[in-house]
Amino acid sequence: MPVVKRSSEFPHKSNGLDLQDYHHVEIYVGNARQATHFYRTAFGFTPVAYRGLETGDRNSTSIVLKQGEIYLIVTEALRPDSEVAEHVKNHGEDVKDIAFIVDDVESAYRMAIERGARSVLPPTTFEDQYGSAVKATIGAFGETVHSFINRDSYGGVFFPGFKPLVHSKSAVTTGLTRIDHVAVSVGATEFDELIDFYIDVLGFEHSYSEDVLTEYSAMNSKVVQNGSGSIKFPIIAPAPGKRTSQIEEYLAFHNGPGAQHIAVACDDIVRTVRTLRENGTEFLSTIETYYHMLNDRVGFIEESVDDLRELNVLVDRDEKGYLMQIFTKPLLNRPTVFLEVIQRKGAQGFGGGNIKALFEAVEREQLLRGNL
Secondary structure, eight states: OOOOOOOTTSOSSSOOOOEEEEEEEEEEESOHHHHHHHHHHHHOOEEEEEESGGGTOSSEEEEEEEETTEEEEEEEESSTTSHHHHHHHHHSSEEEEEEEEESOHHHHHHHHHHTTOOEEEEEEEEEETTEEEEEEEEEOSTTOEEEEEEOTTBOSSSSTTOEEOTTOOOOOOOOEEEEEEEEEEOOGGGHHHHHHIIIIITOOEEEEEEEEEOSSOEEEEEEEEOTTSSSEEEEEEEEOOSSOOHHHHHHHHHTSOEEEEEEEEESOHHHHHHHHHHTTOOBOOOOGGGGTTHHHHHOOOSSOHHHHHHHTOEEEEETTEEEEEEEBOOSSSSSOOEEEEEEEEBOOSOOGGGHHHHHHHHHHHHHHHTOO
16 A cells, blocks of 8 residues: 655645546456457457567567547566566456556656655656657555556557557447546555545545445445546445455455456447447346336436346436446456446436445345355
């Protein structure tokens, strides 16, 4: 966990690092080609760039996939003693880097280090025939890092050192457009420390809190976000309950804190979820009674309740509108990382009214795995 310097010099608002949006999410995997096929076939991502032995990288292979504004990088170790191999051994296939777009990499890095962040990579300029880009990296939670990236002077497909996959046929899109948020699971003793890290070091704001209790398990959560709300992190920790919560299950099988799920936005959740199901994606199921009097609970919605019931899509409303969301089953055999598909119709929340229904759906899956 990051060491944070608490100081009145770093107020909780209007003192951010000018982090503009997500740049990419890098996932360490066991086999980059197989992972590419999975994200392409199931989720509609197109491979657009490659780095590996053929480009001079002797330690790892990385393939960049794109859909809408979303960039995913899947990275595989080429040597058994590499940092990538060790990470996959300890955590399974896992989110390693959640990178941000910034105007001034050096300024963002300097401010973060002055406020107590751990340096992983100081500001470094990378170049190839298409131009140059600047990158710096700091530690975040567990073994996950945040990179600051500016590629305003770069004209290539992604980043210096990657070659374009010019013969790669475009995947059939599923309608995913951008990263909405990334949820992080931490232990109860690390909960406040990580929230302080985002507020005091990165200048984020605390925007939402949600505590959940079911018959068997419980969790505490708080959401931190940058000033514009374009970057959001729900931080989730287990709370005392009768049995093992989904957060405790994640922490046990992940071997420590990590990115529990990536939420990806779409503009037509009915079409997107239908397509994803046709592609073989498995989602959590919702009990039939959830949809009884749905309109009475959330008010008028434009979508057909019959369609949402058929697809198991959840609905929630806040003072600014409503949202619809659904959660995949874990993407791996380890019950760790999964995806959320979300469509916002004005709502700025995270489906607080659905969290208990989600927890109960996960508990049904945990029971099947023998982990409840």
